[in-house]
Structures are given as structure tokens and as C-alpha cells.
Amino acid sequence: xxxxxxxxxxxxxxxxxxxxxxxxxxxxxxxxxxxxxxxxxxxxxxxxxxxxxxxxxxxxxxxxxxxxxxxxxxxxxxxxxxxxxxxxxxxxxxxxxxxxxxxxxxxxxxxxxxxxxxxxxxxxxxxxxxxxxxxxxxxxxxxxxxxxxxxxxxxxxxxxxxxxxxxxxxxxxxxxxxxxxxxxxxxxxxxxxxxxxxxxxxxxxxxxxxxxxxxxxxxxxxxxxxxxxxxxxxxxxx
Amino acid sequence: xxxxxxxxxxxxxxxxxxxxxxxxxxxxxxxxxxxxxxxxxxxxxxxxxxxxxxxxxxxxxxxxxxxxxxxxxxxxxxxxxxxxxxxxxxxxxxxxxxxxxxxxxxxxxxxxxxxxxxxxxxxxxxxxxxxxxxxxxxxxxxxxxxxxxxxxxxxxxxxxxxxxxxxxxxxxxxxxxxxxxxxxxxxxxxxxxxxxxxxxxxxxxxxxxxxxxxxxxxxxxxxxxxxxxxxxxxxxxx
Numbered sequence: 001x002x003x004x005x006x007x008x009x010x011x012x013x014x015x016x017x018x019x020x021x022x023x024x025x026x027x028x029x030x031x032x033x034x035x036x037x038x039x040x041x042x043x044x045x046x047x048x049x050x051x052x053x054x055x056x057x058x059x060x061x062x063x064x065x066x067x068x069x070x071x072x073x074x075x076x077x078x079x080x081x082x083x084x085x086x087x088x089x090x091x092x093x094x095x096x097x098x099x100x101x102x103x104x105x106x107x108x109x110x111x112x113x114x115x116x117x118x119x120x121x122x123x124x125x126x127x128x129x130x131x132x133x134x135x136x137x138x139x140x141x142x143x144x145x146x147x148x149x150x151x152x153x154x155x156x157x158x159x160x161x162x163x164x165x166x167x168x169x170x171x172x173x174x175x176x177x178x179x180x181x182x183x184x185x186x187x188x189x190x191x192x193x194x195x196x197x198x199x200x201x202x203x204x205x206x207x208x209x210x211x212x213x214x215x216x217x218x219x220x221x222x223x224x225x226x227x228x229x230x231x232x233x234x235x236x237x238x
Numbered sequence: 239x240x241x242x243x244x245x246x247x248x249x250x251x252x253x254x255x256x257x258x259x260x261x262x263x264x265x266x267x268x269x270x271x272x273x274x275x276x277x278x279x280x281x282x283x284x285x286x287x288x289x290x291x292x293x294x295x296x297x298x299x300x301x302x303x304x305x306x307x308x309x310x311x312x313x314x315x316x317x318x319x320x321x322x323x324x325x326x327x328x329x330x331x332x333x334x335x336x337x338x339x340x341x342x343x344x345x346x347x348x349x350x351x352x353x354x355x356x357x358x359x360x361x362x363x364x365x366x367x368x369x370x371x372x373x374x375x376x377x378x379x380x381x382x383x384x385x386x387x388x389x390x391x392x393x394x395x396x397x398x399x400x401x402x403x404x405x406x407x408x409x410x411x412x413x414x415x416x417x418x419x420x421x422x423x424x425x426x427x428x429x430x431x432x433x434x435x436x437x438x439x440x441x442x443x444x445x446x447x448x449x450x451x452x453x454x455x456x457x458x459x460x461x462x463x464x465x466x467x468x469x470x471x472x473x474x475x476x
Contacts, residue, residue: 053338056421089327093421
């Protein structure tokens with residue numbers, strides 16, 4: 001009997017959690033260019049008393065918007081190379097450390113990503129993100145399957161894997177954030193603005209840089225709309 | 239003047255640290271098959287009061303050998319797939335969490351790896367691990383450049399990168415452990431036993447499985463010798 005009883009109690013706790021208004025969100029963004037418009041939009045302040053270990057380049061901005069505590073983290077500049085610490089390892093570490101320190105109700109991983117010409121909404125993802133049917137409908141956003149890799153360009157082997165799994169968007173952090181969120185049982189959603197068509201004619205790096213400013217503005221707007229939508233709602237209403 | 243003064247003090251602290259006998263080592267191993275011989279060899283006990291967050295599959299074994307506190311961590315079985323959590327993300331997370339919780343003096347990442355027929359000891363690595371000239375000489379171990387990737391098989395693009403960087407050994411965790419160790423300023427060394435010749439004639443998976451038992455025994459022996467060598471020494475004597 002005991003395991004049954006415990007199981008039911010746990011289910012009730014989860015249900016109650018889903019019905020409590022969301023009070024704290026953690027936004028994970030890999031690039032400074034992508035992060036700053038969101039920081040400015042919500043007038044977030046940089047952390048002066050860091051929650052992260054001494055010496056790491058990770059940066060936290062925080063503030064209150066309506067009834068939401070917003071924490072935004074980006075992995076900062078690589079200490080050796082001086083460039084944004086993009087990729088899965090930095091993303092997984094900063095997400096892990098931020099969940100441990102801040103205990104958010106919901107994670108939003110936002111960023112730019114590459115898109116594929118063939119857009120297929122069907123198929124089963126390897127990892128299901130938190131389902132947000134109302135949010136998608138209200139804000140008129142597209143749902144897609146995300147593939148994550150540590151390379152900006154795509155090798156033929158990567159492409160074959162992505163196509164075989166019906167992914168329509170490719171980024172460099174999403175799966176790492178999803179892995180950590182799943183490990184620590186925090187619901188997570190992913191907002192990706194498409195910078196370039198990976199299987200199109202132009203080289204990825206060129207198209208990426210040409211479109212980055214415009215796409216970052218679109219990303220900024222989408223994140224703002226999502227945060228507005230979340231404010232005052234509980235998880236089960238998303 | 240102040241920055242100079244601070245710099246000198248810090249240098250002195252680092253030097254003193256290097257002259258203190260090593261008292262605590264953290265061994266990071268990705269696969270259970272690789273970990274258990276080391277656990278048995280040093281009669282390590284599984285942690286009953288976990289230092290890691292609730293729900294994560296990470297496992298810690300610990301014990302005392304001569305004057306060394308030994309902690310051994312492996313990322314455990316994937317909660318969804320039931321297989322060993324190999325790869326860079328698990329390795330970086332468990333290394334990060336273990337450093338935070340256990341504050342080791344030295345990290346040893348041990349494991350099996352693929353090797354390359356062309357063995358070249360020259361060239362400059364992207365990330366320099368902690369230098370151990372005495373240890374290499376005493377134990378008659380070979381030094382090499384390690385390349386890390388999340389795939390057991392090697393795509394032609396990966397091979398080109400590895401060859402261009404003169405790497406002679408390929409694993410799936412080393413660079414992730416090195417990244418975190420560097421971030422948190424803990425010296426790290428890497429012991430890799432070669433399971434298969436990546437650029438040889440046999441398929442990697444087949445050769446890997448055939449050789450795993452023999453290579454794991456060699457790894458076990460090398461780790462035991464290294465731990466014996468470290469015991470009673472300070473970092474600058476390695």
C-alpha cells in the first residue's frame with residue numbers, strides 16, 4: 001500500500017504546483033546580443049552579489065515584472081577566447097547552477113536558431129518540452145521540433161540525423177537546457193527565432209549574421225509576449 | 239600598486255597550495271564497467287547521504303586510501319534510456335556538482351578511449367591539462383592529445399578536425415571535464431586506456447566491445463598506480 005499512497009500524494013503535490021500562479025521564471029539565453037534587448041525591455045539589473053561560484057563568467061540579471069520574479073542568465077564570455085560561451089556545456093552548467101540557486105517555477109530558453117525549409121509538425125520528439133497549447137494559440141506561435149548541436153555549420157551526418165528525427169529548427173543549446181530541466185524536474189519551454197534556412201542556398205554564417213539584428217528584435221518581442229502571457233497564470237493554464 | 243600587490247599574494251597562495259600534500263582527489267568515470275574495478279580496488283563505499291540534488295542519477299563512491307580522501311563519481315544511468323549517461327553534458331554537470339560539494343585538490347578523469355594509428359606527441363593543445371612529468375616518467379605512461387566528441391563513431395568532419403589538431407586519443411568526456419576543471423580552477427589529469435584504433439580497419443563499435451574487458455583491466459591498473467604515486471605528494475611533485 002505504501003508505494004501507492006506515496007504515489008498519489010506526489011501526484012497531488014504536482015497538481016497543486018501546476019495550479020499555483022507562476023511566481024519565478026528563469027530565462028536562459030546564450031548570446032549577449034540576444035540577451036540585452038530582453039534585459040532592457042524588463043529593466044533587469046545585473047547581479048551585484050553573485051549566486052554563482054567565484055571565477056565563472058556566468059552573468060545573472062534580475063527584476064520584477066508585474067507579479068513575476070524574472071531571472072535571466074547568460075553564460076558570459078569565454079575566459080580564454082573572449083567570445084560568448086555558446087554551446088551545450090556552458091548552457092547545461094549555467095542552467096544547472098541557476099536552478100539550484102534560484103529554484104524557478106518555469107524555464108524559458110530563448111535564442112536564435114537555424115530553420116529548415118521542410119517544416120513538419122508531426123512525429124515524436126525524443127524529449128517533450130512543457131506543453132503550452134493556450135500560449136501557442138494566443139500568441140500565434142509555431143510549434144516545431146528542435147535539434148541541438150555544438151557546431152554552427154551542419155555536417156552531412158548531422159543533417160541525416162536531423163532529417164530522420166523530423167526536426168525543423170536547429171540551435172546550439174536547447175537540448176542541453178532540456179536535459180538539465182528534465183533532470184531537476186523543472187518545466188521548460190523554448191522560444192527560437194529563425195536566423196537562416198540551414199538547408200537553403202546561402203552559407204549559414206553569412207545568412208546568420210545578415211539576419212541576426214532583425215531576428216533578435218523578433219525574438220525580443222516573442223519573449224516579451226510570452227512573459228506577459230505567463231504573468232498571473234499557473235502552469236496548467238499555459 | 240594595488241593590482242600588483244594582489245597579484246603577488248595570489249601567486250604565493252597558488253604556490254603554497256602546490257606544495258601542500260594532496261589530501262582529496264576526485265575521480266570522474268563515465269561508465270559503470272570502468273568505475274567498478276576502481277571502486278573495488280580502493281574499497282570505496284557508495285554514498286548513503288547524497289551530496290547531489292534529489293532525483294539526479296549521479297553516484298558517488300568514497301573512501302580513504304593511505305592519506306588520500308578518494309571520491310569517485312559516475313553520472314549513473316540515464317533516467318529515460320537506462321544506459322550509462324556518457325557524453326559531455328553529464329560529465330560536465332557531475333564534475334561541476336562534485337567540485338562544488340567536495341572541493342577536491344585534484345581531478346582524475348579516467349576512462350577508455352579510441353586511439354589513432356598516427357601517434358604524434360608534438361603540437362600545442364587547446365587546453366593544457368595539469369602537467370605531471372614525474373608521474374609520466376615513473377609510471378611509464380604515454381602523453382597524448384585528447385579530442386572529445388559526443389558520438390562513438392567518427393564523421394569525416396570530426397576526423398578532419400582531430401587530425402588538424404594532432405589529437406591521438408578520442409573520448410566522449412575529457413574536454414568537458416577539462417572545461418569545468420579550468421572554470422573552477424582545479425588541476426585535472428586524464429588517464430585514457432585505448433579500446434580501439436579509430437582510423438584502423440575494424441568497425442569502431444565491434445572493436446570497442448571486443449577490447450573493453452582487457453582495456454578496463456589496464457585502466458584499473460593505471461588508475462591504481464597513479465593514485466599510489468599521488469599519495470603523500472603535493473601538486474608540484476607530480
